[in-house]
Every structure is written in structure tokens, then in C-alpha cells.
Amino acid sequence: MRKAQEILDSLLKWAGDEDLVRGMILSSARVDGEDHVDLLSDYDVKLYVKDLALFMGDDDWLEAFGPVMTLYPSEPQLTDIGELFRLVIYHDGIRIDWCVATAESMDELNGDPEPYRVLIDKDGLVKNPVRPYHSAYHVQKPSKAEYDELIADFWWDIIYVAKALWRDELYWAKYMNRKVH
DSSP, X not given: OOOHXXXXXXXXXHHHXXXXXXXXXXXXXXXXXXXXXXXXXXXXXXXXXXOHHHHHHOSGGGGGXXXXXXXXXXXXXXXXXXXXXXXXXXXXXXXXXXXXXXXXXXXXXXXXXXXXXXXXXXXXXXXXXXXXXXXXTOOOOOOHHHHHHHHHHHHHHHHHHHHHHHTXXXXXXXXXXXXXX
């Protein structure tokens, strides 16, 4: 399996050489290197490109990082906010969660509350990047009152799962089970 620096070097070289790519950021746990990162940790990469349609046309560009084992969704499609989202697992086990947006939208990074690391900004659009912070994705411990409420809700709702199963009401049991989780 490739090492983290190999992956980053590969990303930087490809994006640096690719004129269509105007910017690239890294987000999530790998942003500052202080979070718990292991060999199963993925890479969350967002590309800012001149022509989104070219990335929608086919997935050949994904092969620049190695042979693709599987990807999701099966066909390129846009999200509700007009970005391409591709989850890719490569043959060596590396997973990259790709997001591809228009180059103009890179300006939205100015003041974005989520931590990210600018890897490439060919047009100098990001003026004040958000500094990575270690605790951005850590789960906050609930207060005693919040915890007590969650436990009470669990025990109240789990009874309905059992009742629904006993009555052979599978749809209701499934609904209540989702509510319990």
C-alpha cells in the first residue's frame, strides 16, 4: 500500500500538471496530521476545475492515481449543490473521496468554517484559509441531561420494536429501530 506522502505527491503532481484543475484542497482527518490517522483512513480531496462537464463525461481521470477497484456512484452525477462526488477505492486499498466543483466556487473557501488544507491554488483565490484544527471532527460528550434523555428515549422506543416484531409489523419495527439508532 502506498504511503501518505506518496499519495499527496501524486495528487500534487497530477493537479499541478493538469491545466483544467485550478485548485485542490484536502479536508477531514488528514488535514493537520494530528488526528488519528491509520492505514484505513481515506483522503477527502476537493478539486476546483475550469470545466466540470469534462469530469462528468467519463472517469478516465481517476486512473491517474492507480487502477480503480470500485467506485460509487456507478455513474458520474451531480449533487444537489452542483458538485461531482466520486468515492473511489483503488486496487492497493487506498480510498479517495473526490469532490469536483467549479473553479469559481473556490472563492467560497474564504471564511469556510470547516478545516481544510489548500494543496493547490493556481489563481490565488483563497486569501485567508481556515487553519486546520485538531478537534473539528471529534464527537462532543453529551451533558448529563442529554445523556439521560437519550437513554430514556432508547428504552421507551425499543419496546415498540419488540411489540412490532411480535405482532409481525415489520415496517413499524424497522421504523422504530431506525429511530432507536
